[in-house]
Amino acid sequence: MSDKPVLTTRQGHPVHNNQQQRTVGSRGPATLENYHFLEKISHFDRERIPERVVHARGFVAHGEFEAYGTIGDEPASTYTRAKLFQTKGKKTPLTIRFSTVIGGRDSSEAARDPRGFAVKFRTEDGNWDVVGNNLQVFFIRDAIKFPDVIHSLKPDPVTFRQEPNRIFDFMSNTPESMHMITWLFSPYGIPKNYRTMRGSGVNTYRFVNAQGEGVLVKFHWLTQQGEHNLTQEQADAVQATELGHASKDLYEAIERGDFPKWELNVQIMSDDEHPELDFDPLDDTKIWPRERFPYLPVGMMTLNRNVTDHHNENEQAAFGTGVLIDGIDFSDDKMLVGRTFSYSDTQRYRVGPNYLQLPINRPREDVVVSTNQGGGQMSYGVDNRGANPHINFEPSGVAGLSEADESYREYRPFVSGQIMRAPIERQNNYKQAGETYRGFEDWERDELISNFVTLLGQCEKAIQEKMVWHFSQCDDDYGRRVADGLGLDYSALRA
Numbered sequence: 001m002s003d004k005p006v007l008t009t010r011q012g013h014p015v016h017n018n019q020q021q022r023t024v025g026s027r028g029p030a031t032l033e034n035y036h037f038l039e040k041i042s043h044f045d046r047e048r049i050p051e052r053v054v055h056a057r058g059f060v061a062h063g064e065f066e067a068y069g070t071i072g073d074e075p076a077s078t079y080t081r082a083k084l085f086q087t088k089g090k091k092t093p094l095t096i097r098f099s100t101v102i103g104g105r106d107s108s109e110a111a112r113d114p115r116g117f118a119v120k121f122r123t124e125d126g127n128w129d130v131v132g133n134n135l136q137v138f139f140i141r142d143a144i145k146f147p148d149v150i151h152s153l154k155p156d157p158v159t160f161r162q163e164p165n166r167i168f169d170f171m172s173n174t175p176e177s178m179h180m181i182t183w184l185f186s187p188y189g190i191p192k193n194y195r196t197m198r199g200s201g202v203n204t205y206r207f208v209n210a211q212g213e214g215v216l217v218k219f220h221w222l223t224q225q226g227e228h229n230l231t232q233e234q235a236d237a238v239q240a241t242e243l244g245h246a247s248k249d250l251y252e253a254i255e256r257g258d259f260p261k262w263e264l265n266v267q268i269m270s271d272d273e274h275p276e277l278d279f280d281p282l283d284d285t286k287i288w289p290r291e292r293f294p295y296l297p298v299g300m301m302t303l304n305r306n307v308t309d310h311h312n313e314n315e316q317a318a319f320g321t322g323v324l325i326d327g328i329d330f331s332d333d334k335m336l337v338g339r340t341f342s343y344s345d346t347q348r349y350r351v352g353p354n355y356l357q358l359p360i361n362r363p364r365e366d367v368v369v370s371t372n373q374g375g376g377q378m379s380y381g382v383d384n385r386g387a388n389p390h391i392n393f394e395p396s397g398v399a400g401l402s403e404a405d406e407s408y409r410e411y412r413p414f415v416s417g418q419i420m421r422a423p424i425e426r427q428n429n430y431k432q433a434g435e436t437y438r439g440f441e442d443w444e445r446d447e448l449i450s451n452f453v454t455l456l457g458q459c460e461k462a463i464q465e466k467m468v469w470h471f472s473q474c475d476d477d478y479g480r481r482v483a484d485g486l487g488l489d490y491s492a493l494r495a
Contacts, residue, residue: 009039017421021144021334025417026424027273027282028332037144041338044147045346051105051315052350054150055116058099059194059247060314060360061254063303065092065121071266072296079215079268080207082327084123085298093364095120096303097317098194098246101133102153102162109246110230110239112189112451117199117221118319119301122364129323130219131343132201134191135184137432138284139177141424143338149174164455165463172466175429176285178474182433185455186440186448187229193249195260196228203321203336204282206271206329212409216269216281216331218288220295224261231447232454251306259304265295271331271413280426284335287432313360318347329411354379370401434474445481453485461488468493 007015013036021030021037047053069088070076076085084092099116100109115134120127139149152170156163171177183189191197199221206214230238238245253260267288269281279286307313322330322340330336347355353376355361363369370384372392385392388399395402437445452471456464464486472479472494483490 009036018148019145020142020421020423021338022419022421023332023334024415024419026420026422027280028334028337029415030332030334030337031419034144037338038341040144040147041342042345044150045342046349050350053346054101055097055099055118056105057103057107057109057244058097058116058314059250060095060097060307060317061250061303062093062095062305062307063259063301065094065264065299065301066090067092067299068297071268071298072294076298077209079209079217080327081210082123082128082207082325083125084121084128084325085327093122094301095122095313095317095360096301097314097319098250102150106243108239108243110190110235110242112184112232112235114184114189115191115194115197117197119199119221120317120319120323120361121325122367123325124364124367125325126363126367127323127361128325128328129319129321130201131319131321131339132199132203132219132221134197134199135180135188136200136202136220136287137180137183138202138335139171139180140174140335141176141283141285142334143336143342145174146335146338146342149177164458165460168456168459168463168467172463172470175470175473176427178429178470179285179287179433179436182436182448182474185451186444187231189451190230190232190235191246192228192230193246195225195250195253196223198223198227199262202284203339204284204331204333205324205336206331206411207266207268208327208329208411210409212411214271214329214411214413216271217328218267220265220267221262221301222265222295224263224300232451250303254303254306259302261303262301264298264301266298267293267295269293278426278431279428280424282331282333283424283427284333285429285432312358316351316355316358317360318344318351318355318358320344320347332415352376352378357381372401430470430473434478437475437478449478449481449485452482456482456486464488465493 007018009015015036021034023030067085067087067090071079084090097118100111100113101116102113103111117134118131120129152167155161156166171181201219205217207217208214274281320343321336322344357380368384372394374382386400391398391400394400456467465488468479468483468488471482480490483493
């Protein structure tokens with residue numbers, strides 16, 4: 001029995017499982033009565049005032065999305081009834097926020113850190129947010145671990161320094177993180193700038209068509225400027241003279257009329273468990289292989305306008321994974337469920353309960369916002385309530401608002417199973433990390449090994465050995481090279 005104190009909630013309740021949320025079966029969906037998770041993530045959302053807990057430093061630009069009218073070789077309507085995709089040449093205004101994840105508001109944009117890639121489409125059916133990163137995977141597969149992974153990456157609560165020993169203590173006890181850290185500590189962990197990095201939705205969603213048929217979908221933004229990254233040495237040189245080089249680069253490019261572009265591509269998969277795969281398709285630590293699930297082009301995004309005020313259009317900009325439009329729906333992705341609560345909860349706390357009344361967050365002008373919500377701090381307007389402003393409830397036989405027409409066919413996936421806290425069955429924590437390592441160019445592998453040796457060299461020997469063992473499970477050469485760099489006996493560690 002461990003001599004460590006027992007983990008409890010703020011109510012003093014012992015926590016018996018801090019690794020998984022309660023779900024219907026091992027794959028989900030998650031259930032709303034996850035009190036431990038809700039308390040944990042709600043407190044996490046409120047840890048910083050006033051900047052964002054994550055993605056504090058960022059830069060915003062405006063532009064438009066032009067649809068191809070097709071998804072791959074098929075009409076867009078084959079997969080989704082979302083209106084912005086249906087007609088070739090249809091343009092939808094949008095706002096994008098690029099960001100770093102871990103550093104504070106005035107941190108360096110040359111730091112090794114995932115980059116946020118959040119797009120707010122202002123469609124005729126209201127806003128749609130695609131909130132992702134530059135990397136296609138994440139450290140964890142269950143949102144209940146999100147506060148933990150971010151705490152490990154944030155500064156030490158005593159020294160207030162980012163400590164490698166803390167980072168790799170967590171990662172060495174989280175085998176599912178091996179794929180993400182293989183990307184993060186390679187050159188892909190430091191994009192050259194925002195214009196030359198790709199974006200990924202990371203989470204899995206569903207497309208739903210007019211017949212109520214659904215498929216799983218992942219979103220990918222492919223930069224048209226060429227994808228370029230920095231070595232640690234190059235990043236150190238940038239950081240020596242400039243903390244905001246990526247924001248500066250994007251701002252100046254748009255100002256001179258060099259408008260950056262990204263093509264939106266999707267991967268599509270039938271909505272089932274896919275037992276033929278050696279991983280769960282809803283696992284955010286995995287990439288769907290392109291040879292089996294090809295990228296299908298959907299349209300082009302162009303950024304053509306800078307902000308006019310940093311605070312109003314950047315600091316107060318709010319994105320959320322739950323901001324969806326008709327034709328796009330949730331999947332049972334365990335990270336998606338948690339992010340959907342966390343992101344909007346963060347905005348209500350950080351910006352205020354009426355953050356959606358701010359111009360940067362409102363739908364476009366031809367979309368009439370009609371709710372029975374009102375009041376709260378910083379309320380400066382009243383949503384449309386129909387003909388009678390006295391009626392702020394529904395249903396009413398007098399006036400007020402009514403539910404939307406439900407003539408469309410709702411997608412209703414069948415779910416059954418025991419309510420439980422359990423890991424998914426097909427974890428396969430090492431295979432894709434090894435494939436990623438072997439897929440790198442020689443110089444990229446050299447850079448990856450150098451970065452790990454430098455940082456793990458600052459860690460306790462037990463953590464070094466555990467990390468080398470994990471790397472060896474990904475690829476023998478991977479583990480051996482890190483062990484050699486640290487002066488460890490690789491054969492003994494593999495015995």
